Amino acid sequence: MRGSDPTSSSGHRHRRAAVGAAATAALLLPLLGAAPSGTQSSASSLQLAFASAAAEYRVPQSVLLGVSYLQSRWDAHAGAPSVTGGYGPMHLTDARAALAEATHHSEGTEDARGDSARAALLPTTEAPVPTGFPARLRTLPKAAELTGLSAEELRTDAAANIAGGAALLAAAQKDMGEPLSEDPADWYAAVARFSGADDTATAAAYADDVYDVIRTGEERATDAGQLVALAAQPGIAPDTAQLRQAGLRTLSAGATECPKSVSCEWIPAPYEEFGDNDYGNHDLGNRPKSQSIRYIVIHDTEGAWEGVLNMVQDPTYVSWQYTLRSTDGHVAQHVKAKDVAWHAGNWYVNAKSIGLEHEGFLANPDAWYTEAMYRSSARLVKYLAAKYDIPLDRQHIIGHDNVPGPTASTIGGMHTDPGPYWDWRHYFELLGRPFGATAGKHAGVVTIRPDYATNRPEYTGCVTKGEPCAAHGSSEVRLYSGPGEDYPLIKDIGLGTTPGTGVNDISSRVSTGQQYAVVERKGDWTAIWYLGLKAWFRNPGKNPAAVPASGLLVTPKAGLEEIPVYGRAYPEASAYPAGVPVQTVSPLPYKLLKGQKYVAGEKVPGEYYYAVTFTTDSHQVVVGKDLYYEIQFGHRVAFVRAADVDVRVSR
Numbered sequence: 001m002r003g004s005d006p007t008s009s010s011g012h013r014h015r016r017a018a019v020g021a022a023a024t025a026a027l028l029l030p031l032l033g034a035a036p037s038g039t040q041s042s043a044s045s046l047q048l049a050f051a052s053a054a055a056e057y058r059v060p061q062s063v064l065l066g067v068s069y070l071q072s073r074w075d076a077h078a079g080a081p082s083v084t085g086g087y088g089p090m091h092l093t094d095a096r097a098a099l100a101e102a103t104h105h106s107e108g109t110e111d112a113r114g115d116s117a118r119a120a121l122l123p124t125t126e127a128p129v130p131t132g133f134p135a136r137l138r139t140l141p142k143a144a145e146l147t148g149l150s151a152e153e154l155r156t157d158a159a160a161n162i163a164g165g166a167a168l169l170a171a172a173q174k175d176m177g178e179p180l181s182e183d184p185a186d187w188y189a190a191v192a193r194f195s196g197a198d199d200t201a202t203a204a205a206y207a208d209d210v211y212d213v214i215r216t217g218e219e220r221a222t223d224a225g226q227l228v229a230l231a232a233q234p235g236i237a238p239d240t241a242q243l244r245q246a247g248l249r250t251l252s253a254g255a256t257e258c259p260k261s262v263s264c265e266w267i268p269a270p271y272e273e274f275g276d277n278d279y280g281n282h283d284l285g286n287r288p289k290s291q292s293i294r295y296i297v298i299h300d301t302e303g304a305w306e307g308v309l310n311m312v313q314d315p316t317y318v319s320w321q322y323t324l325r326s327t328d329g330h331v332a333q334h335v336k337a338k339d340v341a342w343h344a345g346n347w348y349v350n351a352k353s354i355g356l357e358h359e360g361f362l363a364n365p366d367a368w369y370t371e372a373m374y375r376s377s378a379r380l381v382k383y384l385a386a387k388y389d390i391p392l393d394r395q396h397i398i399g400h401d402n403v404p405g406p407t408a409s410t411i412g413g414m415h416t417d418p419g420p421y422w423d424w425r426h427y428f429e430l431l432g433r434p435f436g437a438t439a440g441k442h443a444g445v446v447t448i449r450p451d452y453a454t455n456r457p458e459y460t461g462c463v464t465k466g467e468p469c470a471a472h473g474s475s476e477v478r479l480y481s482g483p484g485e486d487y488p489l490i491k492d493i494g495l496g497t498t499p500g501t502g503v504n505d506i507s508s509r510v511s512t513g514q515q516y517a518v519v520e521r522k523g524d525w526t527a528i529w530y531l532g533l534k535a536w537f538r539n540p541g542k543n544p545a546a547v548p549a550s551g552l553l554v555t556p557k558a559g560l561e562e563i564p565v566y567g568r569a570y571p572e573a574s575a576y577p578a579g580v581p582v583q584t585v586s587p588l589p590y591k592l593l594k595g596q597k598y599v600a601g602e603k604v605p606g607e608y609y610y611a612v613t614f615t616t617d618s619h620q621v622v623v624g625k626d627l628y629y630e631i632q633f634g635h636r637v638a639f640v641r642a643a644d645v646d647v648r649v650s651r
Contacts, residue, residue, distance in 0.1 A: 046226035049159035057166035058180035079156035090165025094140035109413030112318040115347035136196025189242035199251040202263035259383035269334040280315030295353035300360035320355035329376025348568035351609040378430035394513035395601035404567035411494040424512035443548035444650035475512040479535040483525035517597035531634040554645040563644040571606035571624025601630040
C-alpha cells in the first residue's frame with residue numbers, strides 16, 4: 001500500500017472508495033436528504049468519488065469539482081470521447097482514435113457563397129488528419145502514468161477518471177513549486193495549466209471560468225443519474241499572480257474583435273487574388289455602416305482545430321469569422337465583422353451575418369462539446385449581439401441547418417450542422433435568455449423546448465448508413481402527419497425525398513427555441529403549421545416538448561388563397577442602379593396557404609450586396625422598397641413579402 005504521494009503509481013484503488021465519505025456528508029445531505037435510504041449510495045457515488053480523489057491527491061474538492069464541471073458538467077458520456085478525444089468527467093484526452101477526417105464544407109452540393117451572380121464555390125479540400133497531437137490532447141496517457149491505472153479504466157470508469165484528473169492537478173501544482181494547499185485560492189495556476197493551453201490568455205480565461213463556477217456553486221443530476229453538488233464559495237479570490245511563473249507564451253490578440261472574458265487570437269483568412277479573376281476567401285465590406293448585421297450562424301467544423309485553421313487560411317477555400325476550440329474555449333478570429341465571410345450557403349444571410357465554427361462533429365452523438373467551449377461561445381455571441389444590436393432569439397442566433405436554400409435548386413445541398421446534438425437549451429441559458437413559457441397554456445404559439453437529456457429520438461446513419469446512432473440527448477423533436485408515431489413523417493417537398501430518421505434529414509424536425517403557430521391540440525399531441533402542412537409532435541403535460549408563448553403571426557392577406565415563400569429577401573428589380581445586374585426574386589417551391597399562420601421576426605427591406613470583384617470600387621449595397629418578414633417556416637427560416645400578409649399578435 002503506497003502513501004499519499006500524488007505521483008506514486010500503485011496501490012491506491014482499494015483506498016479510494018473508502019476515503020472522503022464523512023467529509024462529504026454535510027454537502028450531500030441537502031441534496032439527497034429526501035431520497036430513500038436505499039438509493040443514496042448509487043445516486044451519490046460520483047460525489048463520493050470526487051471526495052475520495054480529492055483526499056487522496058490532496059486537491060481541494062471544490063477545485064476538482066469546478067474543473068470537472070467546466071470540462072463536462074460532471075457527465076461521463078458512457079465512456080465515449082468528446083470532439084477532441086476527451087473522456088469522462090475530467091475530460092482526459094487521448095485523441096489518437098477520436099478525430100474525424102472530413103470537413104462539412106466538402107460534403108453535399110452547397111455553394112458556400114450562395115451568390116448566383118457568380119460561379120458556385122464548391123471546395124473539395126478535406127481537413128487533414130493530424131499525424132501528431134499537442135499536449136492538450138494527450139492528458140489521459142499522462143494520468144495513466146501518474147495513477148498506475150490503465151488507459152481503459154481512465155476512459156470508461158468515472159471514479160478512475162476523476163482520480164486521473166486529481167493526479168494531473170496535483171502534479172501541475174507541484175511543477176509550479178506550489179504546496180498541495182487545502183485553500184482552493186492557491187490552485188489558480190494549476191487549474192490554468194490543466195486546460196492544456198500553451199498561452200497565458202487562454203489558460204487564464206479557463207481558470208477564471210472554473211473559479212466563477214466555484215463562486216456561484218452548481219448542482220445537477222448527470223447523464224448517468226448521479227446527483228452532484230458544489231457548494232458556493234462567493235468570497236474566493238484566487239492568486240492569479242501564480243500564472244506569471246507558468247512559462248506560457250504571450251498570445252497576440254492583434255486586431256481581434258472579442259470580449260475580454262475570452263482568449264482570442266488573430267489568424268487571418270486571406271484576401272488575395274490567385275488568377276482568372278479568382279480571389280479568396282471572403283469579401284471586404286463596411287458593416288454595419290453599409291448594411292446591418294442581423295444573424296450569428298452557429299456551425300461545427302467536422303474537423304480538428306489545427307486542420308481547420310489550415311483550411312481557413314487557404315485562399316481557394318471558404319471562410320467564417322471565428323473558430324472555437326473545444327478543449328478550452330479558445331477563439332481564433334479570421335475575418336473582420338465588417339467583412340462578409342463565405343460560410344452559410346446563402347448570399348443574403350452571408351451578407352447579414354457573422355459565422356462561428358465550433359470544433360465538433362454533427363453525426364457523432366457521443367463526440368460531445370465541452371462546457372468550456374459552450375461558455376466561451378456564449379460570451380462571444382453576447383458581445384457581438386450587444387455590439388451589433390442582434391436579438392438573442394432563434395430567428396437571429398441560428399444554426400447552419402436553419403439557413404434556407406436561396407433558390408429551389410439549392411435546397412437539397414444545404415448543410416445541416418450543428419445538428420440535433422447541439423444543446424440549444426443550455427446554450428441560451430448561458431446567453432441569459434432561457435426558453436420559458438411567456439403565455440397561458442392555451443396560447444396560439446409554442447416554443448420548442450424538450451428536456452435535452454431525456455429527449456432521445458432515434459437517428460440513423462451516424463456511422464453506417466441506415467444503422468441506428470447511439471442513443472443520446474437531443475435538441476430536436478420529430479414531426480408526424482397525424483397525432484401518433486404510426487402516422488407518416490412530414491415530407492419536405494423542397495427536398496423531394498422520402499423523410500426518414502437520418503441524422504442529416506431535417507425535413508420533419510423542429511429544434512429547441514424555434515417558435516410555431518398552434519393549429520390543434522389532441523391529448524399528448526400538438527399540431528403546428530410547418531412547411532405549409534399541419535404537423536404533429538408529442539407534447540405530454542408531464543414532460544412537455546414545448547412551452548406556450550406569445551409572438552407575432554403572419555397569415556396570407558385577406559382575399560389571397562396562397563402566397564410565395566422566399567429563401568432570401570432581395571430587392572425589387574427597379575431598385576438596382578446601372579452597373580449592378582438585377583437579381584431574381586426567386587420563390588421557393590413552398591406556399592403559405594390561406595388560414596395558415598407562422599411566427600414572424602422583424603420586418604426588413606429587400607437588400608443585396610453586389611461584390612463580385614477583388615477591387616472594391618464596384619461594390620454596392622442595393623436596398624429596395626419592398627419589405628419582407630422573416631418567418632419560422634420549417635426547420636429553416638424563410639421570407640415572405642410584407643405586402644402579401646396580415647399581421648397580428650398572439651398572446
